[in-house]
Amino acid sequence: MKLKLAVYWTGSCGGCDVSFLELGPGLLDVLPQLEIVFWPALVDAKRGDLEKLPSRSIDVALVNGVIRTAENKEMVELLREKSKQLGAYGACAHLGGVPALANHAPGFTEVVFGPGFRPASPWPEAPEDAPPALLPEALPLDEVVPVDFVVPGCPPPAGLIARFFQAALSGEVQAGQVFAEDKALCEECPRTREERRLTRIVRPHEVVPDPKTCLLDQGMVCLGPVTRGGCQAACPQAGMPCTGCLGPTPKAGDPALAMLSALASLVRAGEEGEDAFPQENQILDSLVDPIGTLYKYAYAKYARPLQRLARRREEVRA
Amino acid sequence: MSGFEPRVVAFLCRWCAAAGADLAGTNRLQYPPHAIPIRVNCSGRVEPQWVVEALKAGADGVLIGGCHPGDCHYVVGNYKTRRRVYLLRKVLEEMGIEPERVRLEWVSATEGGRFAQVMAEFVAELKRLGPLHEPGGPG
Ligand code: FES
Numbered sequence: 001m002k003l004k005l006a007v008y009w010t011g012s013c014g015g016c017d018v019s020f021l022e023l024g025p026g027l028l029d030v031l032p033q034l035e036i037v038f039w040p041a042l043v044d045a046k047r048g049d050l051e052k053l054p055s056r057s058i059d060v061a062l063v064n065g066v067i068r069t070a071e072n073k074e075m076v077e078l079l080r081e082k083s084k085q086l087g088a089y090g091a092c093a094h095l096g097g098v099p100a101l102a103n104h105a106p107g108f109t110e111v112v113f114g115p116g117f118r119p120a121s122p123w124p125e126a127p128e129d130a131p132p133a134l135l136p137e138a139l140p141l142d143e144v145v146p147v148d149f150v151v152p153g154c155p156p157p158a159g160l161i162a163r164f165f166q167a168a169l170s171g172e173v174q175a176g177q178v179f180a181e182d183k184a185l186c187e188e189c190p191r192t193r194e195e196r197r198l199t200r201i202v203r204p205h206e207v208v209p210d211p212k213t214c215l216l217d218q219g220m221v222c223l224g225p226v227t228r229g230g231c232q233a234a235c236p237q238a239g240m241p242c243t244g245c246l247g248p249t250p251k252a253g254d255p256a257l258a259m260l261s262a263l264a265s266l267v268r269a270g271e272e273g274e275d276a277f278p279q280e281n282q283i284l285d286s287l288v289d290p291i292g293t294l295y296k297y298a299y300a301k302y303a304r305p306l307q308r309l310a311r312r313r314e315e316v317r318a
Numbered sequence: 319m320s321g322f323e324p325r326v327v328a329f330l331c332r333w334c335a336a337a338g339a340d341l342a343g344t345n346r347l348q349y350p351p352h353a354i355p356i357r358v359n360c361s362g363r364v365e366p367q368w369v370v371e372a373l374k375a376g377a378d379g380v381l382i383g384g385c386h387p388g389d390c391h392y393v394v395g396n397y398k399t400r401r402r403v404y405l406l407r408k409v410l411e412e413m414g415i416e417p418e419r420v421r422l423e424w425v426s427a428t429e430g431g432r433f434a435q436v437m438a439e440f441v442a443e444l445k446r447l448g449p450l451h452e453p454g455g456p457g
Pocket of ligand 1: 333334359360389390393395396
């Protein structure tokens with residue numbers, strides 16, 4: 001019996017849908033075992049077709065993208081109802097991803113989608129083909145519907161996609177399974193770690209990194225220590241610091257705060273002591289855009305409670 | 319904000335700040351009773367996640383008390399903490415939360431008076447800032 005598969009995109013860039021091609025020739029083994037019942041990026045199917053399917057008739061549904069609009073929400077609720085298992089595929093569905101950084105700039109969406117943006121009918125009259133209403137916040141999938149498993153990454157790397165299909169095709173996807181390692185990315189990174197101290201913080205475009213040594217040792221903010229392995233440290237191998245797309249290890253908790261803690265511990269301006277404080281501060285100040293760097297994918301998932309408190313404070317002050 | 323009594327979580331290192339707090343007590347010094355003290359072995363043990371957890375769970379402010387520079391029982395724990403708090407406050411500020419809600423102070427085991435003064439100052443500051451949470455919020 002073929003595995004009945006649905007793949008759907010919400011607020012996404014499309015990269016997740018393309019990522020399946022990463023399987024290369026391996027795709028030829030997987031495809032014959034699948035019955036694609038719904039996959040708008042690949043085959044023409046409308047919402048009505050999905051509605052007609054009996055409840056729980058899809059074996060596995062994969063959702064990629066952040067939940068950004070009222071329509072996204074309705075669609076994943078519908079998919080949830082029609083599917084036996086539903087997974088978050090990619091960093092946006094898993095953690096909110098890059099598009100959810102918009103949550104950090106409240107009012108941003110009004111600027112972008114407000115008066116004068118759309119060429120349709122003049123504001124405030126809603127154009128007939130108005131896009132679906134935006135939700136007040138961009139949300140990870142599990143804030144909207146129960147999620148059975150996660151295939152993480154931006155986009156998920158080939159090895160993890162293969163692991164997922166292997167499990168799905170043999171009906172062995174466990175509840176709560178995350179198709180990545182529980183251990184940190186550093187464990188699979190071939191770079192050598194020596195210094196264990198940071199005397200500067202640089203951004204990737206500012207240096208040509210040494211090919212062999214740890215990027216963190218070279219002053220790059222590499223999220224490897226707090227991020228799940230599973231990609232064979234693809235970015236560090238290519239000379240780019242890890243930005244955390246596979247999500248935090250179970251031990252790390254909030255990845256931004258865990259990384260902040262690690263970074264601050266490592267910073268040194270000569271001998272530690274009171275005399276070094278101003279220079280240490282200078283090094284710490286050179287971490288540009290801490291929120292965007294440390295919470296690149298995980299903002300929606302981890303920063304929302306604090307953000308709510310901050311919003312409330314703003315209202316009180318206003 | 320009248321009638322607002324801030325809730326404070328105070329992480330105090332066992333060798334200095336917590337001993338200083340004890341001394342304030344045995345000396346019968348009067349200071350605001352708003353803090354829930356949590357004794358830790360060293361201020362360097364305090365994770366930024368704990369601080370944020372306290373704020374989320376209902377605290378209006380978090381105090382971290384450690385040994386004076388040069389005095390940390392584990393030599394450099396307080397230096398680590400200083401850098402962490404420095405970064406954490408920056409992140410909180412960018413999030414829109416007043417960084418003053420997280421305060422790091424050096425208090426030695428003999429400075430009972432100083433502990434009382436730090437508490438008084440911090441509570442006054444938090445009263446000025448107002449509550450972080452809605453009335454009836456967590457905690
Ligand atoms: S023991 Fe007091 S700060 Fe380390």
